Amino acid sequence: MRLNDLDERIVHALAEDARRSFADIGQEVGLSAPAVKRRVDRLRADGAITGFTVRVDPAALGWETEGFIEIYCRRNTSPEAIHRGLSRYPEVASASTVTGEADALVQVFASDMRHFERVLERIAGEPFVERTKSVLVLSPLLRRYGSGAPR
Amino acid sequence: MRLNDLDERIVHALAEDARRSFADIGQEVGLSAPAVKRRVDRLRADGAITGFTVRVDPAALGWETEGFIEIYCRRNTSPEAIHRGLSRYPEVASASTVTGEADALVQVFASDMRHFERVLERIAGEPFVERTKSVLVLSPLLRRYGSGAPR
DNA sequence: TATGAAAACATCCAACG
DNA sequence: CGTTGGATGTTTTCATA
Numbered sequence: 001m002r003l004n005d006l007d008e009r010i011v012h013a014l015a016e017d018a019r020r021s022f023a024d025i026g027q028e029v030g031l032s033a034p035a036v037k038r039r040v041d042r043l044r045a046d047g048a049i050t051g052f053t054v055r056v057d058p059a060a061l062g063w064e065t066e067g068f069i070e071i072y073c074r075r076n077t078s079p080e081a082i083h084r085g086l087s088r089y090p091e092v093a094s095a096s097t098v099t100g101e102a103d104a105l106v107q108v109f110a111s112d113m114r115h116f117e118r119v120l121e122r123i124a125g126e127p128f129v130e131r132t133k134s135v136l137v138l139s140p141l142l143r144r145y146g147s148g149a150p151r
Numbered sequence: 152m153r154l155n156d157l158d159e160r161i162v163h164a165l166a167e168d169a170r171r172s173f174a175d176i177g178q179e180v181g182l183s184a185p186a187v188k189r190r191v192d193r194l195r196a197d198g199a200i201t202g203f204t205v206r207v208d209p210a211a212l213g214w215e216t217e218g219f220i221e222i223y224c225r226r227n228t229s230p231e232a233i234h235r236g237l238s239r240y241p242e243v244a245s246a247s248t249v250t251g252e253a254d255a256l257v258q259v260f261a262s263d264m265r266h267f268e269r270v271l272e273r274i275a276g277e278p279f280v281e282r283t284k285s286v287l288v289l290s291p292l293l294r295r296y297g298s299g300a301p302r
Numbered sequence: 303t304a305t306g307a308a309a310a311c312a313t314c315c316a317a318c319g
Numbered sequence: 320c321g322t323t324g325g326a327t328g329t330t331t332t333c334a335t336a
Contacts, residue, residue: 011205018169018203021328032306037330039304048211052169053204056162056296060199068249068256083292090163095293098219100286105219135251141234142246172313183321185315 006031010039011049018052063109065116066137069123070102077103077128085126091119102133157182161190162200166295169203206294214260216267217288220274221253228254228279236277242270253284 006029013025022040023033031039043049058066073082079097082104086092095106106123110116116136124132157180164176173191174184182190194200209217224233230248233255237243245258257274261267267287275283 011207014205015207016202016204018205022330023328033328034307034330035305046211047208049205050208050294051167051206053167053206053296054162054165054169054200055202055204056166057198057201060197061159061162066247079290079292087293090159092293093295094291096217096291097289098286099289102286104292105286105288135249135253135256137256138248138250139230140245140247141230141255142238142243173315174313184313185322186320188315189320 007039007043010036058109062111065110065112067108067116067134069106069108069120069132069134071104071106071132072130073103073128074130081128085128158190161187209260213262216261216263218259218267218285220257220259220271220283220285222255222257222283223281224254224279225281232279236279
């Protein structure tokens with residue numbers, strides 16, 4: 001799908017502050033509050049906007065330990081099953097199915113090594129998980145668009 | 152700083168939908184709306200919450216192809232050198248040094264496979280890079296938090 | 303099909319207990 | 320931290336181009 005100029009400016013405004021009022025955004029882009037809302041509703045319905053989220057500083061939240069867990073699933077595990085299984089963990093920041101040997105790559109934030117280990121063990125114990133392989137982040141070099149989508 | 156269980160549940164609720172009302176979140180965590188707002192204000196002031204943003208479908212913005220590149224560096228490559236080398240690529244969304252066999256894990260968004268391949272080749276040709284190993288994202292299952300502050 | 307005006311409704315937030 | 324009430328924001332309805 002293609003965004004027009006007005007939509008792009010609205011998305012840009014929301015990207016900077018997703019809690020700005022529609023009236024406020026409307027003033028910036030030259031529309032009334034209802035007009036902005038209608039466009040945002042349409043963008044959500046079309047799937048261009050998938051949601052609104054909070055930008056957090058992991059360290060400030062006490063999540064000092066970051067790592068990636070590669071998951072090797074049992075045969076015939078659906079992506080939906082993986083999603084269901086992983087979405088219960090608040091420590092999971094992102095997850096994707098990937099090409100290559102592993103089936104999924106999961107990004108995890110934990111308060112410390114003990115916490116990370118505990119999460120790893122619980123995920124490894126999920127019924128759809130055959131085995132895991134994990135790497136710890138030593139130091140984040142770049143976090144341009146974060147773990148989310150780029151703008 | 153340390154945040155308690157209540158703060159964490161509030162952040163989690165906002166991560167799922169940053170435009171939910173404070174009253175709504177309050178019901179979930181067992182607090183009144185003003186109490187939730189006070190905590191959110193404090194989390195913002197402390198830098199734990201750095202803002203609110205919109206989650207956009209990368210495809211809608213023309214970023215159809217996502218992948219991770221593991222970088223194996225030459226001996227004696229500093230994290231700073233990796234950072235300098237990678238920060239010139241707008242396609243690089245995040246990068247970290249990691250434990251394990253590879254030295255760094257790099258997240259890349261590209262417009263399509265050809266674009267991704269071009270970026271991969273250019274990164275592989277960097278003087279500090281010995282070899283690379285990459286996986287493509289088949290489908291993103293979960294994308295919970297927005298970006299933290301770049302460090 | 304998209305917009306603005308207006309009204310009904312919900313939410314926010316500063317002051318107070 | 321909860322409650323209150325005036326201010327502000329949201330969302331539906333309706334008329335218009």
